[in-house]
Amino acid sequence: MSNAAYERLKARFARLGALNEAAGILHWDASAMMPPGGGAARGEQLAALAGVTHELLTDPRTGADLEEAVAEGEWDQANLALMRRAHTRATALPVALVEAMSRANSSCEKVWRQAKQDADFAKVEKLLTEVVRLQREAAAAWGAKLGLNPYDALMDAYQPGVTAADVEPVFAAYEAWLAEALPRAEAIQAAKPEPVPMTGRFPVEAQRALCREMAERVGLEFKHARLDESLHPFCGGNPSDIRITTFYDEANPAKALLGVLHETGHAMYERGLPAGFARQPVGEAAGMAAHESQSLIVEMQACRSDAFLAFLAPKLRQSFGISTRIACAENLAGLWRRVGRGFIRVDADEMTYPAHVILRFRLERALIAGDLEVPDLPAAWNAGLKAILGIVPPNDAKGCLQDIHWYDGAFGYFPSYTLGAMAAAQLMAAIRREMPDLDQHLAGGDLSAMMRWLNLHVHGQGARLGFQDLLRQATGKPLDPGDFTAHLTARYLA
Amino acid sequence: MSNAAYERLKARFARLGALNEAAGILHWDASAMMPPGGGAARGEQLAALAGVTHELLTDPRTGADLEEAVAEGEWDQANLALMRRAHTRATALPVALVEAMSRANSSCEKVWRQAKQDADFAKVEKLLTEVVRLQREAAAAWGAKLGLNPYDALMDAYQPGVTAADVEPVFAAYEAWLAEALPRAEAIQAAKPEPVPMTGRFPVEAQRALCREMAERVGLEFKHARLDESLHPFCGGNPSDIRITTFYDEANPAKALLGVLHETGHAMYERGLPAGFARQPVGEAAGMAAHESQSLIVEMQACRSDAFLAFLAPKLRQSFGISTRIACAENLAGLWRRVGRGFIRVDADEMTYPAHVILRFRLERALIAGDLEVPDLPAAWNAGLKAILGIVPPNDAKGCLQDIHWYDGAFGYFPSYTLGAMAAAQLMAAIRREMPDLDQHLAGGDLSAMMRWLNLHVHGQGARLGFQDLLRQATGKPLDPGDFTAHLTARYLA
Numbered sequence: 001m002s003n004a005a006y007e008r009l010k011a012r013f014a015r016l017g018a019l020n021e022a023a024g025i026l027h028w029d030a031s032a033m034m035p036p037g038g039g040a041a042r043g044e045q046l047a048a049l050a051g052v053t054h055e056l057l058t059d060p061r062t063g064a065d066l067e068e069a070v071a072e073g074e075w076d077q078a079n080l081a082l083m084r085r086a087h088t089r090a091t092a093l094p095v096a097l098v099e100a101m102s103r104a105n106s107s108c109e110k111v112w113r114q115a116k117q118d119a120d121f122a123k124v125e126k127l128l129t130e131v132v133r134l135q136r137e138a139a140a141a142w143g144a145k146l147g148l149n150p151y152d153a154l155m156d157a158y159q160p161g162v163t164a165a166d167v168e169p170v171f172a173a174y175e176a177w178l179a180e181a182l183p184r185a186e187a188i189q190a191a192k193p194e195p196v197p198m199t200g201r202f203p204v205e206a207q208r209a210l211c212r213e214m215a216e217r218v219g220l221e222f223k224h225a226r227l228d229e230s231l232h233p234f235c236g237g238n239p240s241d242i243r244i245t246t247f248y249d250e251a252n253p254a255k256a257l258l259g260v261l262h263e264t265g266h267a268m269y270e271r272g273l274p275a276g277f278a279r280q281p282v283g284e285a286a287g288m289a290a291h292e293s294q295s296l297i298v299e300m301q302a303c304r305s306d307a308f309l310a311f312l313a314p315k316l317r318q319s320f321g322i323s324t325r326i327a328c329a330e331n332l333a334g335l336w337r338r339v340g341r342g343f344i345r346v347d348a349d350e351m352t353y354p355a356h357v358i359l360r361f362r363l364e365r366a367l368i369a370g371d372l373e374v375p376d377l378p379a380a381w382n383a384g385l386k387a388i389l390g391i392v393p394p395n396d397a398k399g400c401l402q403d404i405h406w407y408d409g410a411f412g413y414f415p416s417y418t419l420g421a422m423a424a425a426q427l428m429a430a431i432r433r434e435m436p437d438l439d440q441h442l443a444g445g446d447l448s449a450m451m452r453w454l455n456l457h458v459h460g461q462g463a464r465l466g467f468q469d470l471l472r473q474a475t476g477k478p479l480d481p482g483d484f485t486a487h488l489t490a491r492y493l494a
Numbered sequence: 495m496s497n498a499a500y501e502r503l504k505a506r507f508a509r510l511g512a513l514n515e516a517a518g519i520l521h522w523d524a525s526a527m528m529p530p531g532g533g534a535a536r537g538e539q540l541a542a543l544a545g546v547t548h549e550l551l552t553d554p555r556t557g558a559d560l561e562e563a564v565a566e567g568e569w570d571q572a573n574l575a576l577m578r579r580a581h582t583r584a585t586a587l588p589v590a591l592v593e594a595m596s597r598a599n600s601s602c603e604k605v606w607r608q609a610k611q612d613a614d615f616a617k618v619e620k621l622l623t624e625v626v627r628l629q630r631e632a633a634a635a636w637g638a639k640l641g642l643n644p645y646d647a648l649m650d651a652y653q654p655g656v657t658a659a660d661v662e663p664v665f666a667a668y669e670a671w672l673a674e675a676l677p678r679a680e681a682i683q684a685a686k687p688e689p690v691p692m693t694g695r696f697p698v699e700a701q702r703a704l705c706r707e708m709a710e711r712v713g714l715e716f717k718h719a720r721l722d723e724s725l726h727p728f729c730g731g732n733p734s735d736i737r738i739t740t741f742y743d744e745a746n747p748a749k750a751l752l753g754v755l756h757e758t759g760h761a762m763y764e765r766g767l768p769a770g771f772a773r774q775p776v777g778e779a780a781g782m783a784a785h786e787s788q789s790l791i792v793e794m795q796a797c798r799s800d801a802f803l804a805f806l807a808p809k810l811r812q813s814f815g816i817s818t819r820i821a822c823a824e825n826l827a828g829l830w831r832r833v834g835r836g837f838i839r840v841d842a843d844e845m846t847y848p849a850h851v852i853l854r855f856r857l858e859r860a861l862i863a864g865d866l867e868v869p870d871l872p873a874a875w876n877a878g879l880k881a882i883l884g885i886v887p888p889n890d891a892k893g894c895l896q897d898i899h900w901y902d903g904a905f906g907y908f909p910s911y912t913l914g915a916m917a918a919a920q921l922m923a924a925i926r927r928e929m930p931d932l933d934q935h936l937a938g939g940d941l942s943a944m945m946r947w948l949n950l951h952v953h954g955q956g957a958r959l960g961f962q963d964l965l966r967q968a969t970g971k972p973l974d975p976g977d978f979t980a981h982l983t984a985r986y987l988a
Binding site (some may be wrong): 014015018019021022025026030033034035036038040041042043044047048049051052221222223224225226237238239240241277278279 | 508509512513515516519520523527528529530531532534535536538539541542543546715716717718719720731732733734735750773928
């Protein structure tokens with residue numbers, strides 16, 4: 001049993017959770033539905049919700065109850081610990097700093113759009129310098145309260161329980177592996193015949209129907225979900241009302257299809273969160289790396305496997321009337337599993353994607369530590385990309401201006417992408433050990449057994465365990481990048 | 495200038511207004527977008543928002559600031575008075591009563607759906623008795639704080655500044671007029687040839703395009719609006735982001751078209767509210783009767799006029815490929831301006847609609863006063879309908895069970911419909927006096943001059959004036975049902 005203070009906290013966090021869900025629907029609406037003229041009012045609505053939730057979290061009564069509260073049982077104890085962490089994070093910064101960050105991020109992000117368009121870093125240099133200055137201040141304040149190094153305190157917001165000291169050796173090992181593996185993969189690829197490209201027009205209506213069918217194949221029930229369109233695809237909503245979006249390109253059906261499979265992986269995680277702790281901290285996902293592992297295990301591990309491509313190929317032929325020469329498993333693999341050195345992270349293949357993340361991780365860590373200053377960022381970027389991929393971007397739009405993250409004040413997020421990709425491979429290896437016939441399932445378009453396993457070991461665990469403990473419990477070991485390189489070796493170096 | 499307490503109040507009400515806007519979008523989403531499985535979570539989200547806004551309004555600091563606050567200038571003084579009224583209404587009831595009402599209304603409303611389906615009043619009699627008991631208690635408490643009779647205190651929630659003593663003589667006069675006018679209108683109608691019905695299939699896509707075009711004709715800019723579908727059409731959203739919905743019946747395009755014109759009238763009111771007082775009480779509409787006057791002046795006064803029907807007829811022919819015999823102004827008038835005695839309020843024509851409202855007004859007033867008890871309601875209903883329209887419903891589903899209002903705890907709302915219809919006629923008479931060539935505009939599908947007049951005299955006034963003062967300022971006199979009967983006389987008794 002637990003005490004009255006904990007019960008009061010549960011009620012307060014339930015309200016907080018419901019208000020966060022409301023904000024989630026408003027964010028989705030702003031991207032997928034809202035008429036353009038509604039933006040200013042939407043800003044007021046979201047600011048009011050953010051204000052109210054911040055006040056709930058930092059209310060002195062919340063602090064007093066957290067001191068008194070006692071919870072029993074693993075789940076409630078984890079819930080209480082997460083409440084304390086949320087309260088600590090919310091109260092660690094002086095209001096003046098929070099407001100200064102909000103203003104600085106917002107100004108910088110606006111100017112960044114123009115700077116990127118003009119490939120002109122100078123335009124945003126001063127504003128980014130101010131963003132970084134405030135991030136350093138916040139990182140120090142959070143770190144002091146959480147007992148973490150400043151950069152770790154920023155990472156903690158996205159991936160609780162993972163530090164730079166965990167990440168650096170994993171990334172260094174990957175960098176070393178890649179230096180040897182990438183040229184080999186390129187040579188193997190070059191020795192094969194070029195895949196036949198998908199050309200022609202792929203009507204939105206047919207794409208939408210196929211995306212919907214594939215999302216259902218993964219396990220998404222549209223009684224609890226929507227699929228809509230937005231410029232930047234995402235997964236929003238809440239566990240009983242999941243909203244995924246995509247963007248249909250009539251010249252290329254792969255973008256929406258693989259994008260929807262990716263977002264469906266996120267959606268299945270949210271759908272499978274423990275309903276008994278809905279709108280409680282422990283009922284949420286276990287961080288962004290864990291979330292990314294679920295989108296990538298669906299998109300990259302399952303749906304780009306030979307087995308699933310064999311299932312998908314006739315579906316593509318039926319949907320778009322294309323030939324077997326184009327829509328066969330082998331040609332799809334050739335099209336959708338190409339490696340290559342590029343400048344743009346979001347266009348990267350699964351083998352080079354981590355290189356982009358490693359570059360950003362090192363640069364942002366140096367920025368926060370004060371070992372790198374903003375004026376030196378473009379040169380450091382270009383040198384870093386040269387070192388890890390052997391290429392230099394022709395301009396900063398294809399270099400350090402490409403991603404919104406830093407310009408919007410999001411430092412410590414980037415590692416999640418690669419931690420997620422590695423975790424996806426590790427989870428898939430564990431699934432394959434338990435289900436030696438997985439490929440037969442995938443070849444029949446059946447992900448149900450795999451999703452049941454993920455539901456049991458990941459989705460249904462909520463935020464009870466940190467990232468490392470979640471992996472340990474699910475796979476018998478903490479993060480092991482060996483499963484990821486083994487996966488890449490099998491796929492690209494065989 | 496105004497003092498610090500008033501400035502604090504403005505900030506607090508701005509947040510309140512933003513949270514109410516958020517709830518408005520969530521309500522729209524629940525009707526137009528949400529997957530069915532999202533309902534329970536949506537309930538939690540809306541309850542959290544309602545809880546937070548109630549706490550903001552009843553916060554002791556709000557009360558203290560209201561005592562101290564001084565505002566200068568007509569608008570801010572009206573704003574402060576509306577803040578005081580909102581605070582008084584929110585604090586007048588003990589929390590236990592508010593919660594009891596919420597539970598009783600919710601239970602009763604659920605059972606009412608079944609009772610209506612089964613035409614079995616007994617099923618819901620006890621629950622409605624409890625709803626009425628609590629409404630009496632709340633009406634007395636609100637009345638005591640607001641210096642109003644109990645029933646007037648309920649009406650005040652929907653139509654501030656209008657009392658039963660204002661309404662009863664207006665309704666009595668209408669009843670007397672109708673007793674003489676309705677048989678004459680029926681005789682005139684019977685002497686004319688039957689209109690040719692619209693039959694066939696009217697594709698949703700063509701209906702949607704026509705509805706959108708007509709909404710734009712009225713003045714709606716889709717940069718700030720959406721048109722979607724829901725089971726029960728409504729107008730929601732906020733002034734810069736208006737959401738109207740409709741329901742397309744492929745057998746009958748008139749329903750959606752006239753419904754969209756009606757909702758567009760509501761939408762134009764919201765769009766035209768004073769932007770300088772956005773999210774402040776004085777920046778809202780002047781109550782439900784004023785709102786209904788704006789939907790009806792568009793739908794009934796302007797768009798069912800001979801002049802506008804002449805504009806609409808060729809549009810219908812183009813959209814649906816129907817003959818001139820069916821889609822000509824005269825035949826449309828015959829189809830869309832028919833009088834008749836029916837049991838169902840929402841299906842009633844504009845001449846008999848007030849009879850349905852008068853019946854409900856008298857019954858609900860007697861229920862709140864304790865002059866009528868719930869078990870006697872069905873008999874009182876049937877006797878009342880017999881007296882005013884000469885017909886008796888075959889069962890309670892077509893009688894006292896037909897409307898959701900009472901079963902959901904909404905007493906004092908019904909008069910708004912007819913006050914709105916009367917105000918629409920009065921405003922239109924004023925417009926016609928100032929614009930003798932209005933019909934030429936309408937015949938060209940041009941409502942812009944009329945909408946500019948309404949914007950100036952109604953929309954842009956916000957809630958600065960009460961219903962009667964708004965009419966007085968716009969038309970030179972308080973509510974005068976003579977304009978409404980003159981309109982009906984011209985349309986149905988000529």
